[in-house]
Amino acid sequence: MRLLMDPVEEIKSRLPIEELVGQYRQLTKKGRNFVCLCPFHNDTHPSMVVSPDKGIAFCFACNTGGDIFSFYQSIEGVDFRQAIKDLAERTGVELPQALPVAKESKDEKERLRSCLEEALTFFRGQLTKSEKAKLYLHDRKIPAEQIEQFALGYAPDSFSATYEHLLKAGFSKSEIIKAGLGVQKDLKEGKIYDRFRNRLIFPIHDARGQLAGFGGRTLGEDDAKYINSSEGPLYNKSEILYGLHHAKEALREKKTVLMVEGYFDVLACHRVGIANVVAVSGTALTEKHVRMIKRSCETVTLCLDQDRAGKDAAERAFYLCNAAGLLVQSVRIPQKDPDEAANTAPELLRQLLTDGGVPYIVHVMEELREKGISSVAEKRDALRRLLPLINAVPSAVEQGGYVAEAALLLGTTETALREDMRSAEAPVKEPDAVPERQASEGAKVFSCAEIALGLFLLYPQHRLLLDQLIEPIDGFAAALYAALREIPADQKDVAVHALNLSDTDRERASILLLYCEQHEFGRWSDALALREIRNNCAHANQQLLKQKQREITQKLVQARSEGKRAEEENLSNQYYQLLKLAKISMEGIR
Numbered sequence: 001m002r003l004l005m006d007p008v009e010e011i012k013s014r015l016p017i018e019e020l021v022g023q024y025r026q027l028t029k030k031g032r033n034f035v036c037l038c039p040f041h042n043d044t045h046p047s048m049v050v051s052p053d054k055g056i057a058f059c060f061a062c063n064t065g066g067d068i069f070s071f072y073q074s075i076e077g078v079d080f081r082q083a084i085k086d087l088a089e090r091t092g093v094e095l096p097q098a099l100p101v102a103k104e105s106k107d108e109k110e111r112l113r114s115c116l117e118e119a120l121t122f123f124r125g126q127l128t129k130s131e132k133a134k135l136y137l138h139d140r141k142i143p144a145e146q147i148e149q150f151a152l153g154y155a156p157d158s159f160s161a162t163y164e165h166l167l168k169a170g171f172s173k174s175e176i177i178k179a180g181l182g183v184q185k186d187l188k189e190g191k192i193y194d195r196f197r198n199r200l201i202f203p204i205h206d207a208r209g210q211l212a213g214f215g216g217r218t219l220g221e222d223d224a225k226y227i228n229s230s231e232g233p234l235y236n237k238s239e240i241l242y243g244l245h246h247a248k249e250a251l252r253e254k255k256t257v258l259m260v261e262g263y264f265d266v267l268a269c270h271r272v273g274i275a276n277v278v279a280v281s282g283t284a285l286t287e288k289h290v291r292m293i294k295r296s297c298e299t300v301t302l303c304l305d306q307d308r309a310g311k312d313a314a315e316r317a318f319y320l321c322n323a324a325g326l327l328v329q330s331v332r333i334p335q336k337d338p339d340e341a342a343n344t345a346p347e348l349l350r351q352l353l354t355d356g357g358v359p360y361i362v363h364v365m366e367e368l369r370e371k372g373i374s375s376v377a378e379k380r381d382a383l384r385r386l387l388p389l390i391n392a393v394p395s396a397v398e399q400g401g402y403v404a405e406a407a408l409l410l411g412t413t414e415t416a417l418r419e420d421m422r423s424a425e426a427p428v429k430e431p432d433a434v435p436e437r438q439a440s441e442g443a444k445v446f447s448c449a450e451i452a453l454g455l456f457l458l459y460p461q462h463r464l465l466l467d468q469l470i471e472p473i474d475g476f477a478a479a480l481y482a483a484l485r486e487i488p489a490d491q492k493d494v495a496v497h498a499l500n501l502s503d504t505d506r507e508r509a510s511i512l513l514l515y516c517e518q519h520e521f522g523r524w525s526d527a528l529a530l531r532e533i534r535n536n537c538a539h540a541n542q543q544l545l546k547q548k549q550r551e552i553t554q555k556l557v558q559a560r561s562e563g564k565r566a567e568e569e570n571l572s573n574q575y576y577q578l579l580k581l582a583k584i585s586m587e588g589i590r
């Protein structure tokens, strides 16, 4: 009897990765693999590696890709379910009606995602029942169509209504916590509180358009006006741009992204017909955000608040985006923010946003001019602000234009200004706002511990040395460590497909092997391999111990300031044990 194949495996066997990627990019043969220009970042030399034998296409420059499903999800901007449906149709694989792949998948992320989906349904239902929430939205002039489009909801004013609902729907306590919806205040007591209470709910989606978490605006007196889901397997704030999945088409078409400060600003822009808008959610802009933007845009237009925090955020965004080769524009509006503008002067807002503002440096010069630059001190301050900005502009022609304008503004000559710029060059590199230029190329894809584990996959004969690696705490590294541990000592073959891993972790393991292959780790002599494995384990241990030390130091400081003597003593004992361990593992390196 022939066993029925899992539809996911069936589709994979019918659609080789090189055939799928080849439909989007011209492939060139390189050794046993193919390479092509990466479709996910602004690639100039072929960075994407396509490995037919591993079934993986991955770009180690922007850290994007995976198996046929991941690749298809990223390039088409669809979720896993849609990818399966599309690719099943393409390959003529018949799917079971209930789509068990997504629903009963053991994959943790899929479970957590259904937990979020269930919570969203609950929040949306609660909104229809809450007069207070409806009144609030009415006061903020949010029309019914937007409530629908952005799937707004309401988390009731109760300690555990959401939690109870999710339990009834079949999710476990730990799933609810991991999905970022429940908070365990006291480990001993075990009681779970809802993270979102009496808050208007904004669902937040990741770059693939999948639900990743929530933002909540308090409708009460809570000190924290806004809170977000806690970081977890699905919600990673440095990779979340609110509104991105509503903006995708407009971004591709306009090649420009408008960046605003909050959820209500995103909604406001949509109300005046501007759809290419996003907001960072609960954090400052990061390099990861910028890389996401670069996939479809050439220009970033900032429309942030005019307060101190907004100005700092704009400056940071300028340095990050500029370093990534994006053009940075700035729009000034007379109102506090786009939300207020959309309600008081919608036509003006539409016009200003459509016009697209002025280059960010010009905006700064306008600001300085308005503040007045006459005294020596004012000129010095203005110079201090402008020089690093102008220095950061990569194009000499563009830079020349700004130098001329700035000289005029400061009442000096271009030659004198250029002189100052040269002497300003050194300090410009030190402020933390200036990102590392190579960061996007050298993006660290795998941790030391993961690379050590990759070496065990390549040289399974040495896996007794696994004892030298401190067991990773969570995530992919922990799963791979456990899977390697499970293999009987006499088993020779350690193929990725035979390891006891979830689908996601198995894919990650294939990417790890591809990484090792790209760096030619597999060609070492036995002696060299042994030495490298030892080194990598020691480095991974060092990293882990350092992180632990930092955590304990923080707790120690807190215990001390709160006068908790017993806890303080306990923590400092732990600290000394860690120091000892760190010393032993250092000896391993030599």
Ligand SMILES: [Zn+2]
Pocket: 038, 039, 040, 041, 043, 047, 059, 060, 061, 062, 063, 064
């Ligand atoms: Zn890439």
